[in-house]
Structure formats: C-alpha cells, structure tokens
Amino acid sequence: KNEVEQSPQNLTAQEGEFITINCSYSVGISALHWLQQHPGGGIVSLFMLSSGKKKHGRLIATINIQEKHSSLHITASHPRDSAVYICAVWSQFYFGTGTSLTVIP
C-alpha cells in the first residue's frame, strides 16, 4: 500500500465542470505539494501547503492535517487543465501515483 493514495486515478470532465481530486496519506508530514505534469513530462509545483486552504486562479487546495487528507479543486475546468495531477508529501518525500485529468471541450 502506497503511503500516498490519490483518487480518482483517471478523470474525464466536460469543459466548465467543477473538479475535485483527493489525496490521503498515512505518514506524518511537514508539507504537502500538489504538482502538475503535462504531456511531455515537465512537472510544475501548483501548491505547497501545511494547513488550511490556498487559492490560485481557478485552483484551490485544501488540507486537513487531522484527517490526513487534501483536495485539489479546479473551478470552471478548461481543456488546458488536462494533465496528470500528483500529490506529494514532504517528510520522507512520498508521491501519489497521480490523477490523469482530461477536460473535453
């Protein structure tokens, strides 16, 4: 069992839909990252958070330390949001397997 579990593994949405990707972890952490990997492979760090909630444009990330759970929300999804979203925790650097998101116009 992986120390970081993401759901769903694959997600297809219509343009404009509200999207939620979930991340649960089983280890103690100092911070949690949400990463985005586009086709072609480059990884971009979207958020680093250790408590509460952060918002950047149409992206919102929340974390509940007590429940060891984080969510990434995308409002008004767009085809350019199509990518693999990876949850990673910093304590011993554990990564989820990623959620592949496809947004259909």
Add this chain to the structure above:
Amino acid sequence: EAGVTQFPSHSVIEKGQTVTLRCDPISGHDNLYWYRRVMGKEIKFLLHFVKESKQDESGMPNNRFLAERTGGTYSTLKVQPAELEDSGVYFCASSQAVGVRSYEQYFGPGTRLTVT
C-alpha cells in the same frame, strides 16, 4: 530567472553501459533533489543534497547509482552499469534553504532514460 535544467532530455543506452545525467538547479538554491519515475509507478525519492553534502540518500536503489554535487552547484547522477529496470524519467528539483526542509521545490523537465 532560469529554472532547473536537466541534460540530456532523453538518453537511450544498452544494458551494461554507463550514463551520466546532469542537473543545474536554480542559482542560489542550496537544496537539490533527485527523483525517479518508473513507468506506471509513482515518483520515488532518490536523494537530497544540501550544498555539496548528501543530506539523505535513503532512496538510492543500489550502488550502481552515484550522485555528486561538487562545489554545491550542478549535480550529476551516474548509473553504472545500467540495467533494464533503471529505465524511467529522472527528475531533479531544487529549493532554497531557509532553515525549513520542506521549502517549495522547483522541478526540472526530467531526463527520460531508456535502457535496452
């Protein structure tokens, strides 16, 4: 400001050969990390440098892998001899060190290694 760069972007070698991957972190970043993603699996941590010192190399799979960061600037990751299971994408990341280990990391584009 230039981001993290990695070279080469793609390397195809035969089993038994040697390959050296290079990572140039963002200037001024003391922390440098190596990660690997094998096809279909999650990204795995390999090691962490603070300047030229290895802070944590618990993720290095075996002694065929050697990482260096002479002078505390760029880093190299050598695989010798390469095996088929070494194929994957090797990512490098860097971050500032302001007394907090989990400071935000900036990732390079990765090196795709294919061992045939």
